[in-house]
Amino acid sequence: MGNQFKGILYVVATPIGNLEDITLRALKILNEVDYIVCEDTRVTLKLLNKYGIKKKLISYYRPKELARLPFILQLLREGKRIALVSDSGTPGISDPGYPLIKAAIEENFQVIPIPGASALTASLCASGLPLNRVLFLGFPNYKKGKLKRLLASLKEEPGTIVFYLPTRKLISFLEMALDILGNRKAVIARELSKVHEEFIRGTIEEIIEYLKGKEIKGEATLLIEGISD
Numbered sequence: 001m002g003n004q005f006k007g008i009l010y011v012v013a014t015p016i017g018n019l020e021d022i023t024l025r026a027l028k029i030l031n032e033v034d035y036i037v038c039e040d041t042r043v044t045l046k047l048l049n050k051y052g053i054k055k056k057l058i059s060y061y062r063p064k065e066l067a068r069l070p071f072i073l074q075l076l077r078e079g080k081r082i083a084l085v086s087d088s089g090t091p092g093i094s095d096p097g098y099p100l101i102k103a104a105i106e107e108n109f110q111v112i113p114i115p116g117a118s119a120l121t122a123s124l125c126a127s128g129l130p131l132n133r134v135l136f137l138g139f140p141n142y143k144k145g146k147l148k149r150l151l152a153s154l155k156e157e158p159g160t161i162v163f164y165l166p167t168r169k170l171i172s173f174l175e176m177a178l179d180i181l182g183n184r185k186a187v188i189a190r191e192l193s194k195v196h197e198e199f200i201r202g203t204i205e206e207i208i209e210y211l212k213g214k215e216i217k218g219e220a221t222l223l224i225e226g227i228s229d
Helices: 024-032 041-050 065-077 098-106 119-125 144-152 167-181 204-211
Strands: 008-012 035-038 056-059 081-084 110-114 134-136 160-166 185-190 198-203 219-224
Touching: 008 024, 008 098, 024 081, 024 110, 035 041, 035 065, 041 056, 056 065, 065 081, 065 098, 098 110, 119 160, 119 185, 119 219, 144 167, 160 167, 167 185, 167 204, 167 219, 185 204, 198 204
Parallel strands: 008 081, 008 110, 035 056, 035 081, 134 160
Antiparallel strands: 160 219, 185 198, 185 219
16 A cells, blocks of 8 residues: 555664664664654653754653554654654564554554664574574563463474563573473573673573572573474
8 A cells, every 4th residue: 555644654773772783874764753752751862862863752651552642643644754762672572662553554654664773683693592493472471370381382392482581580480491391502681782791591400500699680581492303
């Protein structure tokens, strides 16, 4: 379908840590748009201030996404150019954005991706695990029964399995994965592109032992090898 309207939604990837990890094209788009739709205005302002960009910001965060949708869509109907960003990485990848992107497409607005940083791809490329097949599951449901069923469904998965997890849940999650999936190779990637970037590689048992007694904050990417042929 052709674009009936002049409004354009740009889906702009932003740095996951180091503010220099932003593309020249992303900076150009952020300079040119009429509005920037962002998750936390304080976080986005740090990036914009570093590069001398001044724009009108619209907060768009969970669970308020649907409440802001009519206002943003009306701006697009008026022909405004809007950049969608999240606090870090690529919008919609376990971050706010999907409802807006879906609604914009349904109304035939042009949706243009501006590629860049992603914790998913950054952790995968340096993990040392196979990349020919990858299953990304984002943040799982932590209710014990549902988590057990999810892990049980992955027993025969041949691809590298990727989760996002709060670090406080790493040990309990890994213990359940060990019980259900066995002692496979795994990798934890945390603080990517920051001063304390860390990759923890080993078997699930080895990683559990390494984590015990350590206080690790924030979020991490957990990668687990698929079943061997």
